[in-house]
Amino acid sequence: MSNDYQKTDPSRFLAAPRRSGATPNPAGTHALFSLSAYYFDTHRNTAGVYVLDLGSGRSHLLSQDTKATGHVWTGFGSDVLWQKQVAGTTELWIDDAAAPGKRMYRAGLIDCLISTQKIVRLTDDAFAIVALGPKTGVAAPSTYSTATECLFLPGQGLIADSSTERVLWYLRFDVDASQPELHFNLSWHIMDIIRDTGVTFAPYSGIVLMGPTNLDVSPSGLVFAGRTRNQSEQEQRNWTSDAFFLPISYLHSPKSQTNIVLQKLTTEKYSGTVTLPIITSSGLVAFLKNEDRAKMTSKNHIFYGKVSDNSITKELILHTGPIIEELWSLNPEKLMWSNDEKKIFISAADTGRQRAFQLSIPNIEASANDKNIPTALEFGLGSISSIYNYSSSPSDKRILVSKTGFVDSSTFLTVHPPTNTFTILSTLTDCEELGLNRGQVSEFWFQGDGDYQVHSWIIKPSFFQETEKYPLALLIHGGPLSSWQDSWSTRWNPILFAEEGYIVVCPDVTGYNEEFKEAAIREIGGRPYKDIEKCFAYIEKHITCADTSNAVALGGSYGGYLIYWLAGQPFARNFKALVAHAGMFNAATLYASDVPEIWKVLFGGYDSDPSQIVKVFEKWDPAQFAHRWQTPILITHAGSLNDGACSVHFRAMKGVESKFLSFPDEGHFVLKPENSLQWHRVVIDWMNKHTRE
Template sequence: MTVRANKFTPEVLLSAPRRSAATPNPAGTLALFTVSTYSFQSHSKTSEIRVLDIKTGQSQLLSSDLNATEPTWLLEKNLVLWLTGGEKGKTNLVLADAENLAQRPETIATFDGQVSNLKVIRLDSDTIALAVTGLASPSGELYNSENTKKPQSTGKVYSSLFVRHWDAYVSECTNSIWYTTLRKSQGIQGMKVEPLINALKGHSVALESPVPTFGGRGDFDISKNGLVFVAKDPKLNPANYTKTDLYYIPLKTFRESQAPSPQIVKTGNLKGYSNSPVFSPDAKSVVFTRMRSIQYESDKPRLLIVPDITDLTNVQEFFETEDGEGGWDLRPESITFSQDGSELYVTAEENGRGKLFKLPASPRYATNLPQALVNNGTVTDAKVLPDGKLFISSNSLVDNSVYSVLDPKEPSSSSIISSNSKSGKTFGLSQDQVDEFWYTGAGDYKVHAWVVKPSNFDKSKKYPLAYLIHGGPQGAWNEAWSTRWNPAVFAEQGYVVVTPNPTGSTGYGMALQNGIKNQWGGRPYLDLVKGFEYIESNLPFVDTSRAVALGASYGGYMVNWIQGHPLGRKFKALVTHDGVFSTLNQYASDELFFPHHDFGGTIWENREGYEKWDPAKYVQNWATPHLIIHNELDYRLPISEGLAPFNVLQMKGIDSRFLTFPDENHWVLKPENSLVWHNEVLGWINKYSGIAKEQEELRTGATEMKL
């Protein structure tokens, strides 16, 4: 970004360049990243692959192909591979030279279908192994919708779950991992790519990886010793169980026409969700995470290691305790090995931040809890440089992309290489707007909340409150950037934004997170009441008489719950995005393990538990003006969960408005739709908080001064 915004508006948020995490080359001199922008003037998107000079922080254009994705170093000088959409549903594999930008990129292979999640690894001086993921047809071939005969009927028949998942009806095709090799000949024109081979085809057990719907690069890894991946247990109903297992397929050449049968990695009493398998630099070990519960998607992941991939019976847990709870009370996510394989760098939430931690790569030596290397913002990726330093991609509440270099031996030595918004300045934002506080919740525990103030904040003035309630419910407001719920957008309208992390929130220990079970409208609601009371008593610059409350998903549920309870009368207006209207309707959802866990069983086993926290039970108390937003493609919470509360509001004569997008799912992702979403939401709350009147008075006054 080169132009500073006069004011951080929804248009600025949505049109600002969005950078991916950056990946350094083997020499540690350059880094690849993608950046996309959207123009509301031309109503069009641009997408680029760029090469960053790590020393200077300057970047150069490598490709402006709108369909180019996933640039990957070829581990050979500075050659780069990427994928791009081809004709008739195919995918092209493109090769370019980052040291010779004048040389035109060349397509070196075309795959007959859509593939993604490109990974490469060197096998020998002339051969590189490559892996991608893509849909497989029932016969195990790469699926291409352009080659498929269209049926005469649109009917779909199912005899097992899922019927539909997230935003699509489930088809006969399944995700699969494909491998092949690139063999070097001469120069950029000399790469020979062998045909793709389906690693999961032809086995006695049918497995699917990456795991739908959000599985991707983190679900598998490759090395010179083969392939590891996670897949759902095929014996269990995927709608009712979260269990995924880790499998290993030994591959010697990556040209095997039939992959050996996947070997399962057994982990004793840990039988829940597995994720993030990563090979060590010498390809001998694999580190991954696994949960204990087979029906809880937000259970605590444990760090595990297979020290010797040829001996899958030896699996060791980091910070193991006799009671099975584990000694580290955080939730490890992504994992990176140090250059020599002796240490691990792991991301995890803690107290509203996405931190990066360091620990020994052996449970035997990991006797102390991990040490935090990065304590502020949210780390999205960490890569090891040749000198042992870390190249880190991160963001914050005021900056949407930061690249920095950190010496793990001296964490305070971190230096910023590139900031997409110059630490927020190009957005008109600064870290000075961000604050936080802790308060006593409904029980003997503390609750954390972020505060974001307007950029022109004056402590002598009073600002209306925007009370934002996060979804999940096992989620959190972190010191992180968002293009969907960005606190700074609300703050720049003239609000003091408070984002509390009540019972159910992640990153504050498992006791607080798990406290929401059978308590959806209980402890979290009381925590929010306590938070509101704290604001009234301790933040003199907040005008709680002009407060508004907003939430999505579980946050939308909570806004509906608040509407029927005393806290609802504290707000001038409410906004519910894709929320739960009635907990008795949870069986219209897709992932049934979710209500089964949070409501303590099936609806026939514990109907009282569902009824106890049902917002629809209290509609007689609804009185506050309320905007309802619900999307047609949200199969997690079907459209009826939005239409029903709007019908109630209209029938009761309460000021209300309904917004829907027929082409959006649980989120609003398309820029033009997102702009409408922001304008509707801000227009609604500004009307009832009085900000719209203030803005009009300012416009009128400015016009009169000009005259």
């Protein structure tokens, strides 16, 4: 076994610059992105908003004002609007991104805190934003109490009382003709634009906060996910919603908002949630709706239509090819209209990668039997983090793609769909400076516990030598809807563990298509766990550089649960040590966990009767096997400590070596840089202690 394992300190990875995706302006001349970095030596964070020149690939700083947020293009040249929250108010500022500071001015002031969601150019001399703001339109009163009042506990879909309810606002900006240069002022705003309609905005999709992605606006109107009061009372967990359209004519002036009639965009089937609605200037809409509110894994389906056509939408049935009758197995996650409104671009996870696909849209009158075949966009290795039309010109077919990879923290590129080629615009070099290279990454398939193949990644150290054996680190992903993707992250980055001298294997035990994922429901300690055993057996036989007699297993969230489950099985004897983060140890504590909605569905479906769900708990409760535990385990938690404390106490009573690490100021994930560094150091020290003895 190689002794050259201390390649780099985790702080070098965690200090690497973090760059967001790039968002182009409608003219296709510039793009906005944010860039941040944390310096552990000074314990300071630096962050800024930058402008990328799409012609030259060079970038320059727009702002490092820590109070400035929500930078968006106004739709007029290179003008950018952002907001500053000051003393309970929101200031709205505009600047020219091409020449920062030369024409910066305050365009408006709101006497409470709002957050910009979407922006739209209305005419040649006006634009508007849709924002989230308080229902009362005034700042919340100050209080010296630390009490929290809500209908559900934080972590359980926090729904605040009515005094802090966030509703949709509409703000209009018009050109100030008295100014010598292009200058906009906030003309007026409307609070709670859908009040008295019986419908509320649904920023949540199931248990996931979609935020700005759950609405869109164009010159034709606003499309959003919403639910009626009956739905809100019926489905307190927000697992069902519909798509609604509000014509822009209702928002022409503050006085025009009377007798509003929302158009419900009907779907012929499916009772789940609407997500990611998008709308074009001409009124073409598209959105995703999943099949069943009772199934967390139910597949998203694409619906599209024109708002003037009696609000009826049609489902796009996706196929794999013109001859094969098999339906498209991937799950659409995000949509974007092409500039000419003839195509939709789809983002979906596919075999360890987040990919983008294009799909030609048939006429509404087209036959339901027509084959709709998505074709993949070529952008090289890695996973997309965002895609945008390069400009707003109908003749411009280019797409601006932002992507990352296991050894690529950020790349911006131009994709040319007609020829399926791409050109790199800008890339960060920090991964190269860390000594990382693509040769460290490979993939393999192994036979699962049934008649199916399971995909897995393998990551080796940058100093890997064929003649050496390295300890094995088996990483188990969360979810279970998640997967190990070829993307960069500062959380559970396999490359970081590899650089500590481990052969890192990341099996995707719940797969990529919905059938594969659905099979894990009510079998959460069954088939996925057995696939892990099969993966280990494959490694023993085929991956000779991995020292399986010197192995550790790590998992977070659902992966943490599987670590607890594994600990009570004979299979645990194959590991020198285990690491469990934010997992569920005792099924009886499910309702006190930090993500109870996920666990409830995994165990028993969407059932409002806890007594029925508890009956299912018993079969897959890791605590029932705690008396068998022998393998040393590190238990880490953020926020809720119930399951972590339970498992630690069980370990202590059994006399099994264990260690506990908690972060009371974190949520389900450990996100703060100093906390993240401590987490990685403790985890790596635990791994090394038991594999380097």
